[in-house]
Amino acid sequence: MADLRLTMGCWDYDRTRGVMDGSIKPDGINLTSLNLPVEETFFRMLRYREFDIAEMSLSSYVVSLFKPERAFVAIPFFPSRYFRHSSIYVNADAGINEPKDLIGKRIGCPEYQMTAPVWIRGVLSDEYNVPVDSVTYYTGGEESPNRSEKLKIQLPDNIKLEPIGPEKTLAAMLRDGEIDALYTARKPSTFNCRSGKVRRLFPDYVGIERDYYARTGIFPIMHTVVIRREIYENNRWVAQSIFKALNQSQRKTYQDLRETAALKTMLPWAMAHFEEAEGEMGADFWPNGFEKNRKVLDTFLRYSYEQGLSKRQLDAEEIFAPETLDAFVI
Structure with a gap:
């Protein structure tokens, strides 16, 4: 059977680069990746649903769940986090x-x-x-x-x-x-x-x-990754396949950051910062998966409700493809 041909819109992050450049291939998927600024990806996905898979503002995704069509389903991979x-x-x-x-x-x-x-x-x-x-x-x-x-x-x-x-x-x-x-x-x-x-x-x-x-213990999540709901409903395995590949890509980034033979980033004291982050936040300081992020997600969903964006306070389990809630994070 031929691989499923899908498109993905995402910015060129170090942690997603393996999937974006094709060096890491999602199982069963022939993926065309578009490297786009986040604002463009969000606008084109939310307004016109141009991609099959896309990086997405966590807030916009949560708001979209209260629309009648519920156009997207997310996986617990978080390409963007930021203390604000x-x-x-x-x-x-x-x-x-x-x-x-x-x-x-x-x-x-x-x-x-x-x-x-x-x-x-x-x-x-x-x-x-x-x-x-x-x-x-x-x-x-x-x-x-x-x-x-x-x-x-x-x-x-x-x-x-x-x-x-x-x-x-x-x-x-x-x-x-x-x-x-x-x-x-x-x-x-x-x-x-x-x-x-x-x-x-x-x-x-x-x-x-x-x-x-x-x-x-909160490292705020900014973006998640979503799949167009009709793609997901017709091919439920896609959620796990994309989630697995993106986590493999991030694992490679961790390995690159640990490299001391030569710096892979243009930051003179990158190793010092990496060791400092590990010391303060643990070896997996940019965690993906559901359970590791439950508190962060619960906090954000409370904020969305308190600020009038969500019609009710969602449970974190509600916002992701069920298959990915207990998925193994490599």
Whole structure:
């Protein structure tokens, strides 16, 4: 029998590269991989379902589960994780010196349902007593105008959400004081320009994020991998095949990071950072699979519900292909 011909959209991560470049072949699949920026992959998959398999925003995927068609099913492989304390930017003149100063302020975020702002709002609420509904959110393009939510959302009345003008960008509005803070995934250009008008809320974010992990054990998940539901329903074995191949690819990345004969990354002290990560987070510091990530997933699903994105608080088991819940992670 001929291999099933499928397409996958995903960014060029070290941990997915083996599958993307074809050196690791999923069992029974002839895979065509497209290396695309995450925003493009998400937009094309959510709006037009262009790929059979795709990297997907965890938040967007969870929101999609409340749509009538339930177009996707996920596997517990997580190509993107990120501590997001570093992703809170404030206007230097807004009087925001600590998290509680955000209360009552104007907060930008490119999309309310983006995974990064969901984590940021949740952490600010849990760790710093900044209620999700204590601010007004302004949504739109960060660097280019006219960005809209990839999925239509309906929020409870206590969440105040306003779109910015069609010619506005959040990066410029933050610099100019039209918003007081920005929760985002990409560092804004107005921070990079070093004008002094935009700074991080947590300049010493590395120490704060390490402490957060040490106390909570949470390494936030940003993205998962989804399969179009009709592909999965007609070929249930695809979920395990893709999951297995992606984990083999990540295992190779671990091996590359441990290599001392020559550096495989362009970071001079990569080995020191790798050993430090292992020491603080364990040998499998970027874990895949369901059980190892249950607490992280439960926390995110609570945030999604508390922030008005989920109509009910989902159980983590509900969001993945059942075959992968106890799948062996190589």
